[in-house]
Amino acid sequence: MDWTETELSALRRAYASGTTRVSYDGKSVDYGSAEDLLARIRTIERAIAGVGRPLPVAGLAGFSRGDR
Numbered sequence: 001m002d003w004t005e006t007e008l009s010a011l012r013r014a015y016a017s018g019t020t021r022v023s024y025d026g027k028s029v030d031y032g033s034a035e036d037l038l039a040r041i042r043t044i045e046r047a048i049a050g051v052g053r054p055l056p057v058a059g060l061a062g063f064s065r066g067d068r
Helices: 006-015 033-049
Strands: 022-025 025-028
Touching: 006 022, 006 033
Parallel strands: none
Antiparallel strands: 022 025
């Protein structure tokens, strides 16, 4: 899922103010606790930073002289 900086900023403001209700882009979300809100913030921060994406697979080349 693609999150936006707008959503992340709204979550951070809500967490800093001590509320669990977040509104952004005409949407409102109620989080069950501050821990739930913080977990969402961390998830979005990791996604935006690119952490958690699969690493590229490197191949291994093999060589043979053919006489062995």
